[in-house]
Each structure stands twice: as structure tokens, then as C-alpha cells.
Amino acid sequence: MADREQCVELAHQLRATFVVSREISRGMPPQTPLTAVMVLGVLDRHGELRMSRLAELLDVDMSVTSRHVAFGVEHGWIDRAPDPLDRRSRLLRLTERGAATLRASSDRAAAVVADHLADWPDADVARLSELLARLRVSFGDCRTAAHRAGTADRATAGAHRHSIPPAHQG
Amino acid sequence: MADREQCVELAHQLRATFVVSREISRGMPPQTPLTAVMVLGVLDRHGELRMSRLAELLDVDMSVTSRHVAFGVEHGWIDRAPDPLDRRSRLLRLTERGAATLRASSDRAAAVVADHLADWPDADVARLSELLARLRVSFGDCRTAAHRAGTADRATAGAHRHSIPPAHQG
DNA sequence: TATTGTTATACTCTATAACTATA
DNA sequence: TATAGTTATAGAGTATAACAATA
Numbered sequence: 001m002a003d004r005e006q007c008v009e010l011a012h013q014l015r016a017t018f019v020v021s022r023e024i025s026r027g028m029p030p031q032t033p034l035t036a037v038m039v040l041g042v043l044d045r046h047g048e049l050r051m052s053r054l055a056e057l058l059d060v061d062m063s064v065t066s067r068h069v070a071f072g073v074e075h076g077w078i079d080r081a082p083d084p085l086d087r088r089s090r091l092l093r094l095t096e097r098g099a100a101t102l103r104a105s106s107d108r109a110a111a112v113v114a115d116h117l118a119d120w121p122d123a124d125v126a127r128l129s130e131l132l133a134r135l136r137v138s139f140g141d142c143r144t145a146a147h148r149a150g151t152a153d154r155a156t157a158g159a160h161r162h163s164i165p166p167a168h169q170g
Numbered sequence: 171m172a173d174r175e176q177c178v179e180l181a182h183q184l185r186a187t188f189v190v191s192r193e194i195s196r197g198m199p200p201q202t203p204l205t206a207v208m209v210l211g212v213l214d215r216h217g218e219l220r221m222s223r224l225a226e227l228l229d230v231d232m233s234v235t236s237r238h239v240a241f242g243v244e245h246g247w248i249d250r251a252p253d254p255l256d257r258r259s260r261l262l263r264l265t266e267r268g269a270a271t272l273r274a275s276s277d278r279a280a281a282v283v284a285d286h287l288a289d290w291p292d293a294d295v296a297r298l299s300e301l302l303a304r305l306r307v308s309f310g311d312c313r314t315a316a317h318r319a320g321t322a323d324r325a326t327a328g329a330h331r332h333s334i335p336p337a338h339q340g
Numbered sequence: 341t342a343t344t345g346t347t348a349t350a351c352t353c354t355a356t357a358a359c360t361a362t363a
Numbered sequence: 364t365a366t367a368g369t370t371a372t373a374g375a376g377t378a379t380a381a382c383a384a385t386a
């Protein structure tokens with residue numbers, strides 16, 4: 001367990017990493033908002049998902065997810081079909097075209113990263129990716145754990161350790 | 171130098187870390203927007219700054235910075251005095267009250283981090299902070315290098331290695 | 341009656357462009 | 364003429380609340 005000083009430092013660094021994300025998003029192709037790409041990325045990694053689960057994974061309200069998905073559907077990136085088991089729900093899948101868009105976007109982002117990290121050793125890049133992935137799992141817990149009581153997919157299965165309720169602000 | 175695959179992965183992780191930042195900002199005290207705290211944080215770390223330099227460090231347009239600073243001044247967190255050497259410029263400093271606000275905010279953020287990272291070993295937290303700091307330096311370069319030709323402060327001094335122009339989108 | 345998802349509205353953050361004032 | 368900073372406006376992203384359809 002890290003001490004207070006370390007936590008303050010990490011919190012600061014995370015806040016400040018905003019800058020890096022913005023820089024990367026500036027290099028992205030036009031007409032493909034960052035959020036749209038994030039939706040595609042999640043669908044690519046998790047496969048078929050329902051709206052509610054997607055909203056959890058994106059950590060945004062379902063109303064927001066709904067509009068991002070609508071955008072993706074309009075552009076032919078996402079297939080949105082009614083769930084035969086529960087006709088209130090809709091199942092989302094990445095289309096071929098969506099996968100291509102995601103790939104193009106990932107290439108651009110990777111190019112920006114490669115540009116700036118030209119002098120980084122391989123091992124550090126890999127380590128940072130790994131730590132960020134773990135960080136996300138540790139944080140993802142809190143939001144999903146409160147809503148769900150047993151359902152799990154291959155991305156977050158077995159990652160539940162805490163039981164802190166989601167802290168939405170008013 | 172990392173290969174394409176690694177860069178794609180890191181870019182994805184950075185995009186996805188948005189989620190973590192949002193979760194932290196949800197736990198923040200009300201009436202202190204994330205951006206305001208970021209301004210205070212930069213002033214705390216860099217000391218007295220001009221608007222333009224602050225905008226660089228925050229990686230946002232000066233017009234944006236201007237309003238965030240105005241907000242901070244209104245709340246008594248920032249002291250904004252005319253620069254005696256160039257009366258177009260204004261010098262910004264963190265006030266006592268601003269420092270207190272920053273401290274309170276950092277405490278909250280640290281608490282959220284500590285909550286979620288309870289089972290992380292010390293070393294990993296420290297390593298992640300360090301890598302993120304380095305990442306920011308590597309990215310910070312591109313924006314500041316184009317604007318400035320010699321001025322440096324203690325935060326970014328000696329960090330210039332590439333000469334990639336800032337890639338602002340249209 | 342509860343839940344899934346959509347839509348309307350308001351708030352935050354951002355960039356572009358037009359402006360003021362100094363240099 | 365160029366630069367530092369401000370303000371007006373428009374666009375992207377988000378949350379809350381009210382709603383429709385289904386369970």
C-alpha cells in the first residue's frame with residue numbers, strides 16, 4: 001500500500017496526463033471523435049455488448065453512450081440489433097467498416113506515440129502500458145461491482161477485490 | 171524504440187485512462203472544476219508564470235487559460251499582477267488560499283487513488299508515477315519547442331530532443 | 341412496478357476569430 | 364507591424380431528468 005505522498009503524486013500525474021491524451025487526439029483523423037473511437041475500441045476488445053454494459057466499460061452515463069452508439073450506427077461502424085432474449089435491450093457489434101475505422105485511428109495514434117517516444121526503451125513502453133491496464137482494472141471495479149452481482153465478461157472477470165460504491169457527484 | 175504493436179497498445183491504454191481521470195474528478199470537492207485545480211497545480215510546481223507559458227504547460231489555447239485564470243482570480247486562488255518589464259503581460263502566482271484549495275483537492279484525489287489501489291505494491295505506484303511524468307515530458311516537448319527558442323524553467327529544462335511541430339487540428 | 345434504452349436540456353471544457361493594449 | 368491577453372461564439376462531451384417500450 002502506497003503512502004499519502006505517493007498517492008498525491010500519482011493523482012497529479014494522472015490529472016496531468018490529460019495533456020498527452022489531448023495531444024494524441026489532435027493527431028486523429030477528422031470526423032472520428034475520440035469518444036467514437038473509444039466505443040469502437042471497447043467493442044473490439046469485448047465483442048458483443050449491451051448498451052448498459054458498454055456504458056459501464058466507458059464509465060459514462062448510458063444516455064451519453066446511447067448517442068455515441070447512434071453516431072457509430074449512422075456511420076456504419078456499429079451493428080445494433082435487438083436482443084432476442086430481452087427485447088428492451090440491444091446488442092452491439094463492431095462492423096467490418098467499424099473495425100477498419102478503428103484500425104486507421106489506432107495507426108494514427110500509434111504514430112503520434114512513436115513520434116514522441118522515439119528515445120524510449122522498449123521495456124518502458126511495455127511497462128507503462130501494463131501498469132495503465134492494471135490501473136484501469138483497479139478503478140473499473142468500483143463502478144461495475146456496485147451494479148452487477150455475478151455477470152462477468154472476459155475483460156474484467158476475476159478482478160473484483162474491493163467493494164467501494166461508485167462516487168457520483170451531485 | 172518500441173514497435174508498432176506496442177505503440178498501438180500504449181495509445182489505447184492512454185485513451186482508456188480517461189476513465190480513471192473521470193473517476194477521480196467525480197470524487198473532487200464541488201465548485202473546484204478539474205481544470206481549475208490543474209491550473210493551481212501548475213502554478214504550485216512552476217512558481218510565477220505568464221499567461222502564455224501557463225497555456226503551454228496546460229496544453230490548451232491561451233483563451234481557455236485566460237478564463238480559467240479569471241475564475242481562479244475571482245476565487246482568490248491566483249494573484250494576477252501586471253509584468254513591470256512588459257505591460258502587455260501579466261504574472262500569475264498562487265495565493266495562500268489557492269495553495270490551500272490545491273491541498274484539499276489533492277487530498278481528495280489521493281484518497282480516491284488510495285481507495286482503489288489498496289492492493290498495489292508501493293513500487294508499482296511509484297513506477298507508474300515516474301513513467302507518466304516522463305511521458306508528459308516527452309510529449310510536452312513538441313508544443314513548447316516550436317514556440318520557444320531558449321527560455322526554460324525547472325520543469326522542462328533539458329528535455330528537448332525532437333523537433334516535431336505542434337499538430338493542431340483544424 | 342422495475343428496468344432498458346432514448347431524448348431534451350443544461351453545464352463544462354475547448355478552439356477560432358475578432359478585439360484591446362502594449363511593444 | 365507584431366505580440367500578450369481578453370471576450371464572443373460555436374462545437375464536443377457529459378450528467379440529470381423525463382420519457383417509451385418491455386419485463
